[in-house]
Amino acid sequence: MDYKASGVDIDAGNxxxxxxRALARSTFTPGVISDIGSFGGLFQLExxxxxxxxxxxxxxxxxxxxxxxxxxNRHNTVGIDLVNHCVNDILVQGAxxxxxxxxxxxxxxxxxxxxxxxxxxxxxxxxNGCALLGGETAEMPGFYNDGEYDLAGFIVGAVDRxxxxxxxxxxxxxxxxxxxxxxxxxxxYSLARKIVFDQLKLQxxxxxxxxxxxxxxxxxxxxxxxxxxxxxxxxxxxxxAMAHITGGGITDNLPRVLPHGTAxxxxxxxxxxxxxxxxxxxGGGVPVEDMMRTFNMGIGLIIVTTRDGSEPLIEELAARGGxxxxxxxxxxxxxxxxxxxxxx
Numbered sequence: 510m511d512y513k514a515s516g517v518d519i520d521a522g523n524x525x526x527x528x529x530r531a532l533a534r535s536t537f538t539p540g541v542i543s544d545i546g547s548f549g550g551l552f553q554l555e556x557x558x559x560x561x562x563x564x565x566x567x568x569x570x571x572x573x574x575x576x577x578x579x580x581x582n583r584h585n586t587v588g589i590d591l592v593n594h595c596v597n598d599i600l601v602q603g604a605x606x607x608x609x610x611x612x613x614x615x616x617x618x619x620x621x622x623x624x625x626x627x628x629x630x631x632x633x634x635x636x637n638g639c640a641l642l643g644g645e646t647a648e649m650p651g652f653y654n655d656g657e658y659d660l661a662g663f664i665v666g667a668v669d670r671x672x673x674x675x676x677x678x679x680x681x682x683x684x685x686x687x688x689x690x691x692x693x694x695x696x697x698y699s700l701a702r703k704i705v706f707d708q709l710k711l712q713x714x715x716x717x718x719x720x721x722x723x724x725x726x727x728x729x730x731x732x733x734x735x736x737x738x739x740x741x742x743x744x745x746x747x748x749x750a751m752a753h754i755t756g757g758g759i760t761d762n763l764p765r766v767l768p769h770g771t772a773x774x775x776x777x778x779x780x781x782x783x784x785x786x787x788x789x790x791x792g793g794g795v796p797v798e799d800m801m802r803t804f805n806m807g808i809g810l811i812i813v814t815t816r817d818g819s820e821p822l823i824e825e826l827a828a829r830g831g832x833x834x835x836x837x838x839x840x841x842x843x844x845x846x847x848x849x850x851x852x853x
Contacts, residue, residue: 518618518648525623525646532624532631536641540607543642550642552608554667561670565604569594570661572756573698574728579657580713581725584622587660588629590695593734594755595664596637597810600736601751601766603674603743604666606639612661613646616653626660637736639664672743676750676766676813679840683749684819685763685773687780687837688738688826690809692730696756697804701728704793719788727785735810738829747822750813754805761802763811764846772843778852779837783807797853808837 526546533545543551554562571587571594578587588611596606611630613623623646634641653659693701705711705724713725720727742748750766752759763773786807790800800806814822819836826834838851 521618524620528624529627533641536634565599567598584625585629589633590732591662592633593732597753599666604668606666608640608642610663611644615658618648683840685838686812687808688810688834691733694732738831752811767846775838
């Protein structure tokens, strides 16, 4: 018996590395000083770019949205989800991404599937100006079902210490500006899949007239990156805090950036909840409170700013792709930091 007979194909691993090397190199920025295949990725901060640099890091996964990729045999979007989610997580503290690493684990490695996944990761890295510095591909026979894999990402960015966004300047009377999401992003898929496939008995290629597309297309819509529209707005102190609306929805994510002594009131009638969320709510008979705590409900990012500064900020967001951004609530006295809803 040899290693291949036990389920690990070293040749498939080498072929995967060969295929993705060019994809990774296409993301390299001037700070990259190593190549794919090194034991560690090397990155040098550009001198003069940051006066007092603070590194900001994050790690995340795609969750059970991967199940949709398995069912549809479409693997090029989950890499986009992974990168954009991580980019947004460090963006809310004012950081710009420097480099990204991925971890792909599977039971039996398919170079074709791996290439699709890394193609999506590389595409999103290029769009965000972030170098794909390295990663790990693990073949683990007997650990994952055939045709399935797990995916995780790790990002490092930087921000000048004086430009850190930490929410400390938030004051009662500030307003909440909501920026639309592109769909479910990467959260709530365990509930969504249960509604769609167990409750409604649909298939991934089932077309839903209310959504104007198939179930698979609607649920695989990639996670949106907010870097392009937010980066030009970071200077000047107008943005007091930002919350990336991921697992836990607005209910659990917004309080993470509120200082003690404050709370938030969100007007649930201030924006039109996209049809996908309404359809899922009806299909599963989900209580509205659970919807707000499970899904982003059409708001992927919340910015805290002054009331006077909100309209100019919204106009600039619209000019940079943030169309339909709007005031959705305000900061009020409260302890501990929490969210309550009006017109829910």
